[in-house]
Amino acid sequence: MSTASTIGVAPLTTQDAETLLDTARRAAEAAGISVAVSVLDAGGHLLAFRRDDRAVLIAGETSTRKAYTAFQLNTPTADLVDAVQPGGLFHTLPTALDRPLLFIAGGVPVHRDGRLIGAIGVGGGAPAQDHEFASAAREALV
Template identity: 75%
Template structure:
């Protein structure tokens, strides 16, 4: 049995994630907010572009939290919470609200969940693409 420890998400990682998401968003001309959470759901880094809509800060954080708690990209969860979906009551079942809109992605290292990134400010498809660019920058899944 291996007891090799996985290196946790560091501040430098979080800053690289934010920068990668912002670069992708800037290329598309979309002002965004980006949130990075560690494995415990604690805020590790946050950045809101000056022109990003104010609510994007909240949505980026909730997307990251949802991706972390369910260990899945939020884009993959949207259909599960529709009125006829198997988890339709999940968005209101917890004290801390989850957000089932594309733009949140879990972060893995050595096959283990180490945190999540969330992006808000663009369309759901854009936010998901910006979050994916951040995860790819970190070399994760």
Template identity: 80%
Template sequence: MSTTVITTSDAETLVAAARAAAEAAGIAVSVTVLDAGGHLLAFRRDDRAVLISGETSTRKAYTALQLDAPTADLVDLVKPDGPFHSLPTALDRPLLFIGGGLPVHRDGRPVGAIGVGGGTPEQDHAFATAALRELAQ
């Protein structure tokens, strides 16, 4: 039985596609791609991207990977009245519940994640989504 993984080439495709979508919108971003174990496969911060975007893109990718869900779908769950309000502080490695993180699947299984930071949460989510579409081609 072979295990489907996300490759370095896949990670580079994701970074390039997310950056192209962001550049088309005039937004400077950071993009992080993690493998299924949460290890860094690729990272790129545009020269003009705000410094914190590097950290936020990585945390978004990690959160999407750990919970196997888009971070944009998790925002309401961690609000003070949400069912998982304590989740952001429950782990040693911080999670981030802001749009821009998406899990990457192959054969119905999570193999990694992408996180984009630097735009609004909606923009970052759209850039990550564009990257996944490019990878699927």
């Protein structure tokens, strides 16, 4: 029997998820962009979601898929765009899996004390804008 103690990392809470949602939406609003924001927990399950009234409907789906992709690969989706191009490391991955992966900037993993605890995805703006909004939200949580 091991006597070593394990120090747990606090999970992503609903309060954390609200902070992520609100920060991303405020950043998007300041840029004049209507977005959808999805937050996943440490199991990759949807913890929080909000779509602005004027955001395009598909933004809800893309925000969730971006968050899921960032979570599964523990990497911002902005860093994966080239990997799915012909000849890229993950070129066949989007069609090889029956999972909602989306290799467009706007998904960012969320870490606490060096451990993956969830992800945020933003959809509705240009990919670079979505990445900026998601990154700002993640930084506000730290």
